[in-house]
Amino acid sequence: MNVSLTWLKERLDFGSRSLEEVCDLLTFAGIEIEGLQEIGVKSDQIVVAEIKEAVQHPDADRLKVTQVDAGEGSLRQIVCGATNYKVGDKVPCCLPGAALPGGFKIGETKMRGVESKGMLAAGSEIGLTDKEDGLLILDSDFKVGTPVKDLFDSDTLIEVEITPNRPDLLSHSGLARELAALLHTETKPVVKSQPTELAEDSGVVTVDSATCPFYSVLSIKGVKVSPSPDWLVKKLKAIGLRPINNVVDITNYVLHEIGQPLHAFDARKVNGAIHVRQASEDEEFKALDEETYALKDIDCVISDQSGTPLALAGIMGGLDSGVTDSTTEILLESAYFTTSEIRRSSRRLFLTSDSSYRFERGVDPQQVLPASALAAALILEIAGGEISPRTVTAGHLPKELPSVKLDVGRMLQLMDNSISLEDAGTILTRLGLSSSDLETWKIPSWRGDLERSADLVEEIARTHGLENIPSRTGGTAVDESKIDRDYDLLLDFKKSLVVLGFHESQTIKLIAETQLRDCLPLRPIQDGDLIKVTRPISEDHAILRPSLTPGLIATAENNLRQGAKTLRFFEAGRQFRNVGGGKATDLEADSIAILLGGEASPLSWTRSKSRELDLYDLKATIQAALGNRSIQFTTRARDGFLLSGDIQLNGKPIGTFAQVMPSRAREISFKAPIYLAELDQKKVLGIKKDMFQIEPLPQFPGSSRDIAMELPIETSNAEIEKALGKHSDPLLVSATCFDQFHDPSGKKMPADKRSIAYSFGYRSDKGTMKQKEVDTAHDKLRAHLEKTLPVTFR
Numbered sequence: 001m002n003v004s005l006t007w008l009k010e011r012l013d014f015g016s017r018s019l020e021e022v023c024d025l026l027t028f029a030g031i032e033i034e035g036l037q038e039i040g041v042k043s044d045q046i047v048v049a050e051i052k053e054a055v056q057h058p059d060a061d062r063l064k065v066t067q068v069d070a071g072e073g074s075l076r077q078i079v080c081g082a083t084n085y086k087v088g089d090k091v092p093c094c095l096p097g098a099a100l101p102g103g104f105k106i107g108e109t110k111m112r113g114v115e116s117k118g119m120l121a122a123g124s125e126i127g128l129t130d131k132e133d134g135l136l137i138l139d140s141d142f143k144v145g146t147p148v149k150d151l152f153d154s155d156t157l158i159e160v161e162i163t164p165n166r167p168d169l170l171s172h173s174g175l176a177r178e179l180a181a182l183l184h185t186e187t188k189p190v191v192k193s194q195p196t197e198l199a200e201d202s203g204v205v206t207v208d209s210a211t212c213p214f215y216s217v218l219s220i221k222g223v224k225v226s227p228s229p230d231w232l233v234k235k236l237k238a239i240g241l242r243p244i245n246n247v248v249d250i251t252n253y254v255l256h257e258i259g260q261p262l263h264a265f266d267a268r269k270v271n272g273a274i275h276v277r278q279a280s281e282d283e284e285f286k287a288l289d290e291e292t293y294a295l296k297d298i299d300c301v302i303s304d305q306s307g308t309p310l311a312l313a314g315i316m317g318g319l320d321s322g323v324t325d326s327t328t329e330i331l332l333e334s335a336y337f338t339t340s341e342i343r344r345s346s347r348r349l350f351l352t353s354d355s356s357y358r359f360e361r362g363v364d365p366q367q368v369l370p371a372s373a374l375a376a377a378l379i380l381e382i383a384g385g386e387i388s389p390r391t392v393t394a395g396h397l398p399k400e401l402p403s404v405k406l407d408v409g410r411m412l413q414l415m416d417n418s419i420s421l422e423d424a425g426t427i428l429t430r431l432g433l434s435s436s437d438l439e440t441w442k443i444p445s446w447r448g449d450l451e452r453s454a455d456l457v458e459e460i461a462r463t464h465g466l467e468n469i470p471s472r473t474g475g476t477a478v479d480e481s482k483i484d485r486d487y488d489l490l491l492d493f494k495k496s497l498v499v500l501g502f503h504e505s506q507t508i509k510l511i512a513e514t515q516l517r518d519c520l521p522l523r524p525i526q527d528g529d530l531i532k533v534t535r536p537i538s539e540d541h542a543i544l545r546p547s548l549t550p551g552l553i554a555t556a557e558n559n560l561r562q563g564a565k566t567l568r569f570f571e572a573g574r575q576f577r578n579v580g581g582g583k584a585t586d587l588e589a590d591s592i593a594i595l596l597g598g599e600a601s602p603l604s605w606t607r608s609k610s611r612e613l614d615l616y617d618l619k620a621t622i623q624a625a626l627g628n629r630s631i632q633f634t635t636r637a638r639d640g641f642l643l644s645g646d647i648q649l650n651g652k653p654i655g656t657f658a659q660v661m662p663s664r665a666r667e668i669s670f671k672a673p674i675y676l677a678e679l680d681q682k683k684v685l686g687i688k689k690d691m692f693q694i695e696p697l698p699q700f701p702g703s704s705r706d707i708a709m710e711l712p713i714e715t716s717n718a719e720i721e722k723a724l725g726k727h728s729d730p731l732l733v734s735a736t737c738f739d740q741f742h743d744p745s746g747k748k749m750p751a752d753k754r755s756i757a758y759s760f761g762y763r764s765d766k767g768t769m770k771q772k773e774v775d776t777a778h779d780k781l782r783a784h785l786e787k788t789l790p791v792t793f794r
Contacts, residue, residue: 001170004238005156011176012187019156025182029462031169032161039238040127040154041092041147042099045106047071048142048151049093049120051085059112066120068093071145079116084134091135092126092148094119101127128152129237155238167361168446171259181430181463190257193370194377197390204392207276211300211313211341214365214395215276218332218372219267223247223385225327232382247323247330250378252354260334260363260371261355265310267329269321272305274331276313276394285309287316287351299345302333314342314359315351332379334372336365336397348535364446365397401443407453408439414457418469427463428456489685490572493592496625502568502594507551509574510541515550517640520658520678521575522547522591524638529577544576548593549676553660556595557668566598566613567674572681590681591655594621597665597674615643618657618675622647626684630725633657634718640664647677649687651722655679702733702763703771705778707785708794713742713754715789720756723788731769731777734761755794 005019014022023033049070057063057079067075070093078093085091095118098106108117123129123136126148130136142151160175168174173190180187196218207215227233228249236243236252243249251262279285279295286292293312295301300313310321314337323330343360346352369391376387406428408421415424425438432444433456443450450456461469494504510533519525525546536542545551548571556567572592596618599610615633623631631649636656638644644658660674711720717737724735739757743749760781762774785791 002239003158035159037157041149045095045098046148079111082134090138092121165449192377193373199390205274207394212276214336216393218391219388221329223383260367263333265331266327315356366445424460505555505571512540518550518553519547520549546577552595569595592679594677654683703774710792727784
């Protein structure tokens with residue numbers, strides 16, 4: 001919410017407190033200040049100057065060379081492109097060194113060869129409002145050389161973040177009331193009012209909707225709709241609102257002054273009595289934003305006797321019933337709407353306004369009629385007219401809020417006796433509560449968030465100051481939980497990937513339907529598995545991701561636009577799906593996705609060409625992150641990928657891998673192969689053995705033997721690794737594939753065969769192995785391979 005400092009100071013006196021101190025006070029009281037913005041002329045180097053001469057620039061048709069008197073004793077030459085001035089006019093002159101909004105600083109320069117010693121300014125260029133196109137023409141009575149900042153009001157815009165439970169702070173008076181309690185001072189209430197009698201008249205207004213417990217309407221005839229006076233325009237512009245006309249501006253002013261939304265109808269456009277009702281199914285409503293909305297029976301509308309919807313209750317008025325320049329009679333609405341129904345309609349229609357923002361959170365019911373009386377008084381003062389002697393009402397305002405009993409003992413305990421009961425009572429009284437015994441407290445109408453003793457203690461604590469409550473104990477150690485262990489293991493896994501040159505990515509959990517082709521889920525997607533958002537905010541956020549890989553490919557695309565040559569990204573997060581094609585409950589599971597592609601190392605003078613990353617780099621990455629635990633890649637076709645399969649550890653699947661289609665890589669402007677992997681986080685972190693155990697160096701030397709095996713061409717390396725894994729010989733410590741050969745012509749070996757060469761390492765931890773021991777172990781291995789694989793040795 002935007003708050004004008006000048007406006008706020010009309011409601012209370014800061015005393016000796018600076019703005020920074022007040023902002024700190026609000027922040028420590030739980031009201032966050034998001035920013036401050038200076039409004040108005042700030043530089044002393046912007047002065048009043050009189051134009052003494054203006055001649056055509058010798059080399060530019062649209063520029064003139066002026067001589068201006070800026071109160072310096074001599075004329076100053078400035079080149080100017082504006083055309084709305086004449087000799088003798090007084091305008092703002094920015095002298096060299098003047099700082100303008102946006103960080104721009106004025107200096108001396110040459111424009112088309114002619115020296116210019118400053119700048120003549122428009123209002124918007126120095127922090128004021130433009131009254132016409134061109135220079136800001138100042139009052140002729142202003143003295144030459146006077147700083148412009150001394151002639152115009154300045155202000156500071158305070159951007160305040162109000163939590164949903166504090167709607168009472170969504171106005172200048174509400175924030176002033178809160179500050180008064182913190183500053184130990186009093187507020188200056190709004191005293192202007194035009195009271196009227198209250199009367200119920202079904203011929204004027206009827207209510208037939210639970211969304212509207214109370215509705216009031218006041219008729220004002222003979223108004224003259226025109227631009228608002230300067231004081232009102234300044235207030236609205238100070239908080240970022242665009243002035244429209246005096247009647248509409250008054251309703252906006254009242255909303256931001258005391259927090260009660262109002263609406264004014266053109267009475268000539270209302271046919272008969274006002275009827276507050278539920279909308280008909282698919283009833284159309286054209287709002288002030290010129291959009292047409294299809295309503296449901298859960299929406300509440302303000303209509304007339306003909307049934308035409310005049311406004312969407314609590315959210316926005318209708319385009320055809322609003323106040324215009326030709327309006328002479330208005331119906332001023334002030335009502336109380338229930339929060340949940342307004343919030344539901346606003347969210348469903350994606351339609352919000354300053355009014356709906358407040359009604360969704362809850363307005364003070366005791367301000368409904370005072371707000372109407374304040375607006376009526378201002379309309380009478382500014383727009384003229386004749387006010388009806390009675391305000392017609394329908395329904396009843398909510399009853400008083402229930403009293404809350406303060407648990408004094410608990411309060412003193414939580415405050416560590418840093419405050420007495422009397423002082424605590426003083427704080428609650430300053431906040432607008434009342435009590436006769438300091439225990440049972442009557443809650444004011446604007447504080448519907450105070451429902452129990454704990455709420456009162458919180459109010460006492462934050463107003464007293466949390467820094468004034470002593471700390472009794474430090475932190476205590478607790479036993480490590482499974483959540484702690486999993487967090488540490490995941491963090492270690494991430495650190496391993498970072499050490500390997502990867503960058504962590506964090507992407508949104510919602511993806512577009514077009515990104516489904518990039519999904520590499522742990523289990524293939526069936527019909528009904530996808531969880532779609534019923535009303536997505538955009539097409540890019542329509543589906544809960546069933547895999548993390550779409551986000552990584554989008555990240556890769558963004559980095560490629562910035563000139564990246566190598567892609568190394570990972571993300572750990574949650575993916576979503578319906579289980580069993582939507583026949584069971586929804587599943588949320590955590591996984592870890594990895595993307596890799598491009599140059600294996602940056603170009604260097606030591607080599608002319610860099611190797612491209614391949615599938616084995618992906619495998620090595622995963623093995624290294626798992627503490628050098630041996631994994632296997634087994635092929636399994638996945639739609640949309642060139643090469644894909646499962647990742648296995650000790651014969652059990654822990655994830656999937658794939659190579660992106662070259663056509664997809666070209667779509668994101670990448671010529672090299674892109675490889676993906678998605679790991680089941682629970683299985684990865686569930687490995688019992690510590691991933692990073694330290695093993696002593698071997699004490700005795702080892703020996704190696706090579707084998708060249710001839711196998712059917714369809715035999716995969718994963719089958720060989722699986723067979724080797726089943727050979728339980730403690731002397732076999734390593735197995736490395738170093739060569740493969742295949743002759744499609746069949747001349748050197750059968751075309752349906754492939755030669756695979758492995759080097760095997762043997763070592764004993766009991767002593768140096770003799771040649772006979774190595775040969776015996778090697779023969780056992782050969783026999784095992786012959787038994788488990790269709791192999792012949794070459």
